[in-house]
Amino acid sequence: MGKWYNVGKIVNTHGIKGEVRVISKTDFAEERYELGNKLYIFTGEDNQPIEVVVKSHRLHKNFDLLTFEGYHNVNEVEKYKGSLLKVPEDQLSELDEGEFYFHEIIGCHVYTDEAKELGTVKEILTPGANDVWVVKGHNNQEILIPYIDDIVLDINIHDKKIVIKPLEGLL
CATH class of the missing domain: 2.40.30.60 (RimM)
Incomplete structure (x- = not known):
């Protein structure tokens, strides 16, 4: 199996x-x-x-x-x-485009749209309407990124790379 x-x-x-x-x-x-x-x-x-x-x-x-x-x-x-x-x-079903499994997102490296590396996704929280990705940054600092279209610009599972556009106050 x-x-x-x-x-x-x-x-x-x-x-x-x-x-x-x-x-x-x-x-x-x-x-x-x-x-x-x-x-x-x-x-x-x-x-x-x-x-x-x-x-x-x-x-x-x-x-x-x-x-x-x-x-x-x-x-x-x-x-x-x-x-x-x-x-x-x-048994994992085929996902629609733009849907991902948690295990695919966890471990991805997160970059800003200006190519600054922020850290790695360590955990995903599901508090309500939007999932929230917990990114472990430099100095073990945690950055919380809401998974919404305005912020998450690109997800590349194969390269384990995510690009976000940080909203004001996010970082």
């Missing part, structure tokens, strides 16, 4: 009907948790992932709540607390 990509972490159970509470680490949660989709639970104890099929998905506070087919009861999912949910690389 090729690479695996982290979709989220099961942090707890929810109620008694087999629902699990997930903190999502995925760029496309809605798509990942569509009914009938396959996800794989990595418990960390062995390397054999457990295949599950999404039966229901709803949002609750900052969590995604999922149930899986064949799991009807809190006792059956209790053992998965702390486990990671992943998908294999071949």
